[in-house]
Amino acid sequence: MAIQETPVARRLKTVKHVVIVLSGKGGVGKSSVSAQLALSLHASSPNVRVGILDVDLTGPSIPRMLGLDGHGVHQSSDGWVPVYADAKSGGEPRLACMSVGFLLKNRGDSVVWRGPKKNAMIRQFLSDVRWGELDYLVIDTPPGTSDEHLSLMEHLAPVQSKLSAVIVTTPQAVALLDAMKCLSFTRAVSLPVLGLVENMSGYVCPCCGEVSNVFSTGGGEEMARREKLTFLGSMPVDTELVTLLDAAESDRKNGGDDDNAASAEAEARSFELLQRYQATSSAKLFSTITAEVTRAVAAGMAKESGGEPPESG
Numbered sequence: 164m165a166i167q168e169t170p171v172a173r174r175l176k177t178v179k180h181v182v183i184v185l186s187g188k189g190g191v192g193k194s195s196v197s198a199q200l201a202l203s204l205h206a207s208s209p210n211v212r213v214g215i216l217d218v219d220l221t222g223p224s225i226p227r228m229l230g231l232d233g234h235g236v237h238q239s240s241d242g243w244v245p246v247y248a249d250a251k252s253g254g255e256p257r258l259a260c261m262s263v264g265f266l267l268k269n270r271g272d273s274v275v276w277r278g279p280k281k282n283a284m285i286r287q288f289l290s291d292v293r294w295g296e297l298d299y300l301v302i303d304t305p306p307g308t309s310d311e312h313l314s315l316m317e318h319l320a321p322v323q324s325k326l327s328a329v330i331v332t333t334p335q336a337v338a339l340l341d342a343m344k345c346l347s348f349t350r351a352v353s354l355p356v357l358g359l360v361e362n363m364s365g366y367v368c369p370c371c372g373e374v375s376n377v378f379s380t381g382g383g384e385e386m387a388r389r390e391k392l393t394f395l396g397s398m399p400v401d402t403e404l405v406t407l408l409d410a411a412e413s414d415r416k417n418g419g420d421d422d423n424a425a426s427a428e429a430e431a432r433s434f435e436l437l438q439r440y441q442a443t444s445s446a447k448l449f450s451t452i453t454a455e456v457t458r459a460v461a462a463g464m465a466k467e468s469g470g471e472p473p474e475s476g
């Protein structure tokens with residue numbers, strides 16, 4: 164008997180690879196890493212098409228991080244239409260975003276749902292968004308390994324071969340302990356891990372750019388070595404990132420939330436700011452991560468098709 168294709172599998176047929184970003188603890192920078200990874204993949208080639216899906220139902224922060232606060236969800240005959248972060252920056256839009264944040268009236272509103280409703284929402288996000296052709300879909304998840312993660316893995320099971328994960332941690336012992344729980348989750352659900360990112364590893368002085376180690380450092384690298392994971396790199400606490408996010412946000416607010424010329428211009432400016440951050444030294448890490456993601460995905464695809472993986476640069 165033929166196995167019936169699920170709506171999620173049908174929808175994700177046009178998506179080549181899915182990168183799930185996980186963290187054991189809240190507030191370690193998982194959404195920042197997801198947003199910067201999506202921007203970096205987008206910048207890696209003028210032909211790469213990227214989607215970012217925010218399934219952090221109780222704390223969606225991707226719209227703010229991409230300067231897209233205030234957008235709503237529009238329905239088409241073929242499903243929900245994602246919001247394009249680069250829609251106003253000229254050329255064909257190729258950075259698509261969908262978040263529960265687009266469903267909330269105000270940013271301060273919270274989602275108070277029980278498990279079954281969360282599960283249904285995650286299924287709908289995976290099956291109903293009209294992504295079109297995507298090279299990468301980055302999924303930002305809630306912290307920890309909760310019901311949402313189990314739902315996500317259950318719905319994504321038919322496309323298991325397209326999945327991999329990036330784990331984000333901070334260097335402190337308590338965060339590393341939670342990152343280990345995250346790692347055992349990936350092992351339990353057979354989710355391949357592309358590598359580990361250590362965020363808030365040191366502090367970049369806004370005056371001279373010197374990096375000082377406020378907390379312990381190197382814990383992420385040590386954990387990666389011990390667990391035989393790829394260490395993707397470390398990112399210091401960078402006030403430039405905070406300033407940039409604030410600037411992008413106030414630009415967006417000044418433009419208003421309506422779809423008028425002022426808001427379009429503000430959105431184009433905030434996207435430009437975000438792209439500019441990619442060129443700073445703290446964000447250089449993301450080109451390494453992007454290269455690793457691209458290499459691992461190409462190797463995986465070559466293995467599936469029986470061919471040789473391309474040489475990594």
Ligand SMILES: Nc1ncnc2c1ncn2[C@@H]1O[C@H](COP(=O)(O)OP(=O)(O)OP(=O)(O)O)[C@@H](O)[C@H]1O
Nearest residue numbers: 189190191192193194195222306363399400401404
């Ligand atoms: N390297 C960094 N330098 C400066 N600020 C950072 C850095 N990483 C994250 N932040 C800031 O820390 C805050 C928390 O980051 P973020 O929302 O990415 O964490 P999270 O792990 O996704 O949190 P949550 O538990 O809410 O999902 C944000 O305001 C973000 O801008």
Ligand code: SF4
Nearest residue numbers: 368369370371372373
């Ligand atoms: S890192 Fe350099 S500029 Fe920053 S506070 Fe220390 S000495 Fe001053």
